[in-house]
């Protein structure tokens with residue numbers, strides 16, 4: 001079924017939806033943020049939240065039920081917390097739509113409507129998870145409330161994969177420079193704003209901490225000025241994600257401060273990759289995190305190569321019982 005067909009069927013069966021819950025773990029939780037951000041900014045009536053799966057399981061929202069749509073996400077479709085969340089949501093009567101790369105997985109089997117996304121084929125395929133989730137959120141908004149930029153959003157969904165694939169060759173030398181300059185750093189801070197804030201979290205938590213065992217923290221470029229900026233000093237490594245959209249002034253303010261004290265700054269800027277030339281202005285904001293996350297895959301690969309620490313190396317994850 002297409003995303004449109006799925007939402008049409010959900011609407012026919014559940015005409016009165018009040019809330020949309022996004023649920024996952026790790027990168028698959030983080031990847032849902034763009035869609036949640038979109039709904040918070042655009043929905044007039046639908047309420048929404050993004051919840052890590054076990055928090056959803058142990059402390060579910062009191063209004064979870066037949067008036068909720070639950071969207072779960074797991075790349076491999078086996079993460080036990082996320083599978084349990086899907087089961088619990090269905091037991092409470094909510095329609096469950098899942099996003100996964102694995103059609104036969106326990107997650108797909110425990111959802112009413114599986115949406116299968118690509119991953120391994122290309123850099124842009126890795127961003128199908130985020131993109132399809134954003135498309136799903138826009139479809140839900142359109143069908144339940146009406147969404148005036150719906151056509152623009154669908155154009156953006158069509159165009160974003162080409163923007164990402166075109167960006168990769170330009171990102172490679174910049175990523176190699178970042179890797180050369182940061183391979184021996186013991187800590188790297190990452191920040192972003194607006195819809196891209198969670199991309200900073202993804203790079204910090206999963207690429208640096210999980211896959212490289214490098215100490216890191218991530219924060220919003222707005223919150224930076226309310227605590228973390230006290231750490232800034234000459235040579236301290238920061239990565240700043242810059243949006244081509246509404247919250248860019250927040251990114252510019254952070255950059256000016258970092259430069260004022262000669263921090264070691266790596267900027268990854270959506271404006272460098274021509275987002276605005278391809279994606280309609282009315283929806284461009286929401287495609288920043290998709291582009292930046294795609295480009296940051298190259299940065300992850302480059303630092304792994306420079307540090308001789310493969311992205312697949314783990315000490316505990318999937319090896320121990322925890």
Ligand SMILES: N[C@@H]1[C@@H](O)[C@H](O)[C@@H](COP(=O)(O)O)O[C@@H]1O
Pocket residue numbers: 025026027028029073074075076077078079082206210
């Ligand atoms: N680093 C991985 C993430 O990349 C992954 O997203 C998550 C859940 O895995 P899955 O997406 O298969 O549910 O596990 C870990 O946190």
